[in-house]
Amino acid sequence: MSVWPAWEVRDGTGATAWFGVRLEFGDGAHVDAVAVLSEGCVSIEDVRAEPALSLDDLAALADWIEDPLSQACGIGVAPDGAGPDDTDPDGTGPDGADAGSSLAGSGWPRGVEGQWLVAQKYRAAQEQGTDPVLAVMTATGYGRRKSLRLIGQARDAGFLTRRRARH
Incomplete structure (x- = not known):
């Protein structure tokens, strides 16, 4: 590409x-x-x-x-490979401030902490019988595609079980 x-x-x-x-x-x-x-x-x-x-x-x-x-x-990709966000490629936010451990646009933590929180929101929604993807979307402030990516990362990190067996 x-x-x-x-x-x-x-x-x-x-x-x-x-x-x-x-x-x-x-x-x-x-x-x-x-x-x-x-x-x-x-x-x-x-x-x-x-x-x-x-x-x-x-x-x-x-x-x-x-x-x-x-x-x-020039939109940038999160250092953990989470996808595009509001940080520049050098890790600073749109105003030049260090983005630190949270995404500049939503305040949602990156990396393992964010994956763990996504898993918690997902499981809590499942237990309540509500849509877990919608719960993650509401908690993070992201759209469906980005929320699904975060859920996938939480699965890859072992915080959620695999959705289906891969053959």
Whole structure:
């Protein structure tokens, strides 16, 4: 996968930048996309694939390109690999302050402490008979995708049992 800056337009309040994204697969298939970064948000503007993507593959495209695209856009990835957050690549928050042990946007702790807390919220919701993913979303302030990633990390760390056996 490769990501490169395509062009940037500056105005009085900031800038909008476009990035080219290319995924190449071993069988010769490829996906080309144009992503735009504006006001701290990354959006996909155009996608072309050869052969054409199925709807499932199109939905998975965001997961495939999220981390490399975020790094190229300067949004940053958490040091523990948790995914994009509001910290810069050097570990500082948007105001230049050290992000420390919490995510700049939500105050949710990183690493083992955050994984343990996610597991606690998840299990408590299960015991109460409520939606555990929604409980994690509410506790962290993140959307469904990021919350599912945090739950997966808690599973990988051994705080939650595996959802299903892998064959």
